Amino acid sequence: MTFRAPWFFVVGVLLAANATAPSVTALAQPDxxxxxxxxxxxxxxxxxxxxxxxxxxxxxxxxxxxxxxIIENRTGGSGVVGAxxxxxxxPDGYTLFANSLADTQNLHYLPVNYSPLDDFAQIGxxxxxxxxxxxxxxxxxxxxxxxxxxxxxxxxxKFSFGTSGPASSPGLxxxxxxxxxxxxxxxxxxRGSGDAAAAxxxxxxxxxxxxxxxxxxLSDTGKVRALAIASPKRMQAWAEVPTMTELGFAIxxxxxxxxxxxxxxxxxxxxxxxxNLNEVVQSAAFKSRMAALxxxxxxxxxxxxxxxxxxxxxxxxxxxxxxxxxxxxLVTPK
Numbered sequence: 476m477t478f479r480a481p482w483f484f485v486v487g488v489l490l491a492a493n494a495t496a497p498s499v500t501a502l503a504q505p506d507x508x509x510x511x512x513x514x515x516x517x518x519x520x521x522x523x524x525x526x527x528x529x530x531x532x533x534x535x536x537x538x539x540x541x542x543x544x545i546i547e548n549r550t551g552g553s554g555v556v557g558a559x560x561x562x563x564x565x566p567d568g569y570t571l572f573a574n575s576l577a578d579t580q581n582l583h584y585l586p587v588n589y590s591p592l593d594d595f596a597q598i599g600x601x602x603x604x605x606x607x608x609x610x611x612x613x614x615x616x617x618x619x620x621x622x623x624x625x626x627x628x629x630x631x632x633k634f635s636f637g638t639s640g641p642a643s644s645p646g647l648x649x650x651x652x653x654x655x656x657x658x659x660x661x662x663x664x665x666r667g668s669g670d671a672a673a674a675x676x677x678x679x680x681x682x683x684x685x686x687x688x689x690x691x692x693l694s695d696t697g698k699v700r701a702l703a704i705a706s707p708k709r710m711q712a713w714a715e716v717p718t719m720t721e722l723g724f725a726i727x728x729x730x731x732x733x734x735x736x737x738x739x740x741x742x743x744x745x746x747x748x749x750x751n752l753n754e755v756v757q758s759a760a761f762k763s764r765m766a767a768l769x770x771x772x773x774x775x776x777x778x779x780x781x782x783x784x785x786x787x788x789x790x791x792x793x794x795x796x797x798x799x800x801x802x803x804x805l806v807t808p809k
Contacts, residue, residue: 508568508744512543515734516564517573518557520550524686524768528602528732529573531764532755539751553577555587562589566596566737568744573601574733576644579791583798584642586806592791595735597784599749601756605769606706606729607648608690608716610699611682612675620702620722623682624656631659637671637683638662645671645684647797648705648728654800655724675699686730687713687769705729712766732770733783749780
C-alpha cells in the first residue's frame with residue numbers, strides 16, 4: 476500500500492525546511508566572510524600603474540581581513556580579458572577586480588561582452604591619479620605652455636608628441652589640446668607612455684603627455700621640462716608645475732585604480748570590504764608609497780561604494796565624449 480501524505484502536510488514540511496535552511500544572503504554575511512583566500516584580478520602586467528597600488532593595498536588588506544588576498548594578473552585586450560573573467564565570477568566576495576581608467580574607455584572602442592558598470596558592484600577607490608604631465612625636450616627654448624602653443628600655431632605640423640596610441644589617455648589628451656588651442660601637433664604612437672617619455676628625452680620627438688612617475692625622474696636630470704599637469708589641482712609632489720586648467724585649458728586626464736566585485740555580491744560583503752579598504756588606503760604607510768607615484772586616495776568620506784559607482788558612470792560618459800573627438804571608429808556600449 477502506497478502512503479500519500481496530504482497536501483497540507485507536504486507544504487508544512489517544505490515551509491519548515493525553508494525556514495531553517497540558510498539563504499545565500501545569510502551565508503554571505505560579514506561574520507562568515509572571509510573564510511578562505513580572496514583573489515583580486517588585475518588585468519594588466521605586474522609592475523604597472525594598476526598593479527602596483529593594487530598589490531600594496533592587497534598586502535595590507537589581508538592583515539585587516541585575517542585571510543590571504545592574492546593578486547592574479549590576467550592580461551590582454553587592453554584589460555578586457557581580466558575584466559571579462561572577473562565579471563563572470565561567482566558573486567560571493569572571493570573574486571574581486573582592480574578596475575582603472577581603461578574600464579571607462581574600452582567599451583567605446585572595443586566590442587566588450589560585459590558592462591564595466593552594471594556587471595560589477597563597485598567597492599571604492601584604491602587611489603586617484605596619476606595625472607598626465609605635458610613634457611617637452613629639455614633643450615627646446617619654451618619655458619611655458621603659452622610659448623610652445625604660440626610656436627605650434629605659427630608652424631602647423633612642426634611638433635610631434637608621443638602617445639600610447641589614438642585610443643589611449645595621452646592620445647585623447649593631445650586631441651583635446653589641439654582642438655582647444657587650435658594647433659596641429661602630430662601624434663606619434665609608442666608602445667607605452669614610458670617609451671614616449673624616453674623618446675622626448677632623446678629628442679626623437681618634441682613632447683608627450685606622460686605620467687608623473689615617468690616624467691619626474693627625466694625632469695630632475697634636465698632631459699625634459701614639464702609645462703603643465705592635466706589635473707584640476709596642482710600635485711603636492713610637483714607643486715611648481717601649473718595645471719592645464721590654470722593655463723586656460725580645462726583638460727583633466729587622471730588615472731585611477733579601484734576595487735570592484737561581480738554584480739550581485741551581497742551588500743554586507745561590499746560594505747565590509749569598503750570599510751577595510753578605506754582603513755588601508757588612508758594609512759600613512761600607504762599614502763607615502765603612493766605619493767612617490769603621484770597618486771593619492773580620496774578622503775574616506777568620499778570613498779564609498781555609492782560615490783565610486785557614480786564616478787564610474789560619469790567618467791565612462793565623459794570618456795565617450797573624448798572618443799567622439801578622436802575620429803576613430805567607435806562601438807556602441809552595451
